[in-house]
Amino acid sequence: MTDTAKDQEYEILSPPSDLRRKVRELTPREAKKFDPVKAAEAALQRLSKNFGTWMDNETRDLMSAWEAVRNEGLTEETLATLFRAAHNIKGQALTLGFPLVGQVAANLCHLIETVPGPESLPLGLIGRHVEAIRAMVMEGAKDDANKTGVKLLETLQGVTDEYLAQFPPEPEEA
Template sequence: MAETAQDQNYEILTPPDDLRRKVRELTPREAKKFDPIKAAEAALNRLSGHFGSWMINETVTLLRAWETAQTEGMTEETVAPLFQAAHNIKGQALTLGFPLVGRVAASFCHLIETVPSPEKLPLQLTERYVEAIRAMVMEGAKDDDNRTGVELLETLDIVTTDFLKQFSPDTGGNE
């Protein structure tokens, strides 16, 4: 029998601060003129000066995770932070103005997600991804205008696809 709300133990949490006190209400006249899209774009423009350093910080996290994986070996415990760092870069890259780096990180995440176990991750290819992301962020290779970055992404994609074929059920290589 399904429990009803009365049958369940629960606790109501009240926030310590009433956020309404922290926000100024717009007058009807101000509200008519207020454009939330423009306000968000203006806020984004104010923050955009920090985007490069935020991507550098994400890259440092990726590099540290890679160093740990190299030192301690490719295990669930060492690959998880490596994947998380790449996944964070993938998710933030477009917003932070590095869409090309995001595509490299997405390809790297695909590699990690597709191999059957961390021990099967190829060290050289993993290192190439980490170094590609690092170099592209440091060199400001942000989009498809950077021919070298695009070629690097395409090469990594080809090598990754070829490597992952051995694990595809279609090829019978379920090692």
């Protein structure tokens, strides 16, 4: 027999503060004039002065994760940390103004996700991705205007595709 909600003990948790007290309601006149997209763009503009620092921090996390792989070997934990750091860069790079770096990070994530197991990961190729990200952030290689960065990305993608070609995709189950 299953317990019903009446039979079970439960506790209702109340939030420590009512956020409605922190927000001012707009008057109907203000609400008509309010443009949420414009407000978000203005907020992003105010925050943009921090983007370089934030990208530096993400890169440091990636470098630290790579150092752990080099020192401790490719374990489940070190690989997960490395992947998470690359994935964070992949997700944040466009917003932070580094789309080219995001593409390199995406390629690194693709490499890690596609090989059949950690023992198949080429440490040299991973290291080249990490170094490329570090160098691009340090040099400010943000987008397609940086021809060296574009060439580096294309080379990494080509080498990665070549390497991954040896692992045929798993057949999908019907």
